[in-house]
């Protein structure tokens with residue numbers, strides 16, 4: 001059973017989807033804690049409802065460096081093997097990423113490298129794309145730049161609203177992230193440049 005930590009800043013629906021699959025035994029992991037940079041993140045309440053340990057990262061009091069030092073101590077004390085970002089809206093420093101030996105994974109609601117950063121779905125909608133999707137990627141020191149582990153595309157439907165599209169993308173996320181994490185925890189990663197395959 002692999003110890004993981006989940007980091008979020010918002011609603012936590014991706015955390016819930018992962019936690020449910022861990023609880024069912026489908027994903028062979030132990031969620032050591034769920035952490036957020038925001039005390040008001042609804043995802044923290046959802047984690048507490050599931051009996052998960054929650055942690056507030058002290059970005060407010062200690063800034064980025066202090067918050068990452070706090071997180072590093074927690075990760076090392078708990079023997080966390082993978083850090084799972086699920087709507088965590090803070091850029092992690094290169095020193096933090098390298099200390100974790102790159103064992104950080106993120107989900108992003110677009111087909112990277114298109115539409116990195118915040119509001120990716122809104123960016124794609126406003127651009128008028130015909131196809132968008134979801135990316136699961138390793139985290140490096142840059143924003144939404146790390147090697148891609150999985151992607152799934154979806155075509156926009158005539159007449160659908162932005163809200164409809166957001167709902168369909170989140171539905172894909174909730175399945176794809178769990179499927180990819182399950183493979184990640186049971187495989188070796190083979191790197192060829194930026195290309196990553198599971199062994």
Ligand SMILES: Nc1nc2c(c(=O)[nH]1)N[C@@H](CN(C=O)c1ccc(C(=O)N[C@@H](CCC(=O)O)C(=O)O)cc1)CN2
Nearest residue numbers: 088089090091092106117118139140141142143144145
């Ligand atoms: N080193 C990395 N850190 C993070 C990555 C990554 O790929 N590499 N992914 C992000 C998630 N993310 C979108 O995928 C994202 C994170 C942060 C921001 C952002 O603008 N943050 C600002 C301030 C946010 C705030 O104060 O609330 C900042 O950090 O200065 C946008 C998108 C997770 N981290």
Ligand SMILES: NCC(=O)N[C@@H]1O[C@H](COP(=O)([O-])[O-])[C@@H](O)[C@H]1O
Nearest residue numbers: 010011012013014087107108109117
């Ligand atoms: N740049 C990162 C980013 O945009 N992440 C996105 O934040 C949302 C979090 O939702 P959730 O809190 O309900 O899981 C998800 O759509 C995730 O892909």
